[in-house]
Amino acid sequence: MADKTFSCTVLTPERTVLNAEVTSAVIPAHDGEVGILRGRAPLLCRLGIGILKLEGCPDPKRLYLDSGFAEVANNKITILTENALTPQQIDKLEVQAALNEAQNRTATSQVEQEKRQKDLARCKKKLELV
Amino acid sequence: MANRRELVKRRKSVRNIRKITRTMQLIATARFQHAMNRATATKPYASTMGKMVAAAAKSADKVDNPLLKTNDTGADALLVLTSNRGFCGGLNGNVLRLAMETLADKKQAGENVSLNVVGKKGIAYLRFLGEEMAMQEGNIDEQPRFEQVSGIADTMMDAYRDGKISSLNVCYMQFISAGVQRPAIMQLLPIAGIGGDEEGESETTEPQPTAETKIDFSPEPAELLNELLPASVRMRLFQCFTEAAASEQVARMVAMKAATDAAGDMIRVLTQQYNRARQTAITMELLDIIGGVAAIS
Numbered sequence: 001m002a003d004k005t006f007s008c009t010v011l012t013p014e015r016t017v018l019n020a021e022v023t024s025a026v027i028p029a030h031d032g033e034v035g036i037l038r039g040r041a042p043l044l045c046r047l048g049i050g051i052l053k054l055e056g057c058p059d060p061k062r063l064y065l066d067s068g069f070a071e072v073a074n075n076k077i078t079i080l081t082e083n084a085l086t087p088q089q090i091d092k093l094e095v096q097a098a099l100n101e102a103q104n105r106t107a108t109s110q111v112e113q114e115k116r117q118k119d120l121a122r123c124k125k126k127l128e129l130v
Numbered sequence: 131m132a133n134r135r136e137l138v139k140r141r142k143s144v145r146n147i148r149k150i151t152r153t154m155q156l157i158a159t160a161r162f163q164h165a166m167n168r169a170t171a172t173k174p175y176a177s178t179m180g181k182m183v184a185a186a187a188k189s190a191d192k193v194d195n196p197l198l199k200t201n202d203t204g205a206d207a208l209l210v211l212t213s214n215r216g217f218c219g220g221l222n223g224n225v226l227r228l229a230m231e232t233l234a235d236k237k238q239a240g241e242n243v244s245l246n247v248v249g250k251k252g253i254a255y256l257r258f259l260g261e262e263m264a265m266q267e268g269n270i271d272e273q274p275r276f277e278q279v280s281g282i283a284d285t286m287m288d289a290y291r292d293g294k295i296s297s298l299n300v301c302y303m304q305f306i307s308a309g310v311q312r313p314a315i316m317q318l319l320p321i322a323g324i325g326g327d328e329e330g331e332s333e334t335t336e337p338q339p340t341a342e343t344k345i346d347f348s349p350e351p352a353e354l355l356n357e358l359l360p361a362s363v364r365m366r367l368f369q370c371f372t373e374a375a376a377s378e379q380v381a382r383m384v385a386m387k388a389a390t391d392a393a394g395d396m397i398r399v400l401t402q403q404y405n406r407a408r409q410t411a412i413t414m415e416l417l418d419i420i421g422g423v424a425a426i427s
Contacts (some may be wrong), residue, residue: 013172013276014168015168015171031348031349042346043346045354046348046357068361069182069361071181082276
């Protein structure tokens with residue numbers, strides 16, 4: 001059977017979060033999820049807020065990503081993000097509190113509205129992961 | 131007599147100082163390891179970021195980003211990175227000297243300069259000089275976190291887009307190796323050149339990225355670039371911070387080693403003096419006794 005794995009690296013400015021061989025990856029692009037298998041054509045895309053799902057590698061198989069960029073080239077996927085969290089790193093109560101706060105916040109201006117939406121999305125994705 | 135006791139006292143206090151400096155040296159060594167790991171941990175991110183920017187720039191038909199264009203209005207911003215704590219030899223002095231020289235040059239050229247200072251030592255020094263500071267940040271500790279740095283970068287980029295500042299230069303202690311650090315000035319805005327050939331040693335030279343393969347972009351390269359550029363500015367500023375932090379620890383390590391050695395030398399000298407004084411005292415006493423005996427007999 002042909003080798004189906006490819007390497008996946010998740011980098012933040014502060015450290016290398018993950019470096020593993022995976023069989024499939026689903027990355028949260030800015031406009032929806034993108035599934036990636038071995039042999040994917042080169043891709044460069046912006047990431048949204050969401051969850052990175054990996055298959056065929058040791059834990060963590062799920063990572064919360066808060067925007068960033070992903071590059072696929074030569075069977076290697078590199079993800080740059082300013083914030084990557086494993087499920088263990090997420091404090092459920094804290095997120096719940098942040099979610100409540102964001103839901104109850106009144107946003108009057110356009111900027112505030114956008115910020116609120118973003119905060120909501122962040123909290124929801126985090127909760128989804130936990 | 132009094133002399134002898136004084137010598138003992140001094141020797142004791144020098145010993146205590148040596149204990150302190152040695153401990154500080156050990157602490158700095160441990161922290162330096164940590165700081166250097168942090169500084170090197172940023173490298174993969176930075177080089178990948180450089181590759182992405184290059185790839186996107188190559189495919190974008192027209193690059194139109196305010197961060198690339200030179201800005202005529204506003205002051206030149208100089209961001210000076212100093213440490214929060216002293217006992218690190220010439221580190222802050224060197225950085226501040228370079229900063230002041232640059233400042234003087236720019237002022238002579240009739241340019242407006244807005245001074246932004248990070249680190250308590252730099253703030254104290256410039257306040258003493260009576261310089262006006264646009265921003266003072268004394269709360270970034272020895273392990274700068276990305277959120278803190280990106281906050282500063284975002285403020286600066288906003289100011290740049292609004293035309294409040296016309297350029298951004300960072301003055302910091304560049305970490306070249308554990309043995310060599312140099313005060314350096316790096317231009318952050320406007321972004322000097324995209325395409326991987328950015329000047330400055332901090333950028334790792336990458337081979338030409340991904341041959342002539344066609345890359346799928348999402349969104350369009352130009353739009354992607356608008357997101358990538360600010361991210362790369364944030365990243366580069368963060369690199370400056372981590373390098374400055376590593377340099378600070380090295381400087382402290384070296385300074386404390388010198389202090390420990392100097393204290394050791396001093397103890398040796400004091401011990402010698404003390405022994406001599408003691409010997410003299412004994413001789414004097416003996417002479418007294420002998421003289422007394424001689425007088426009686």
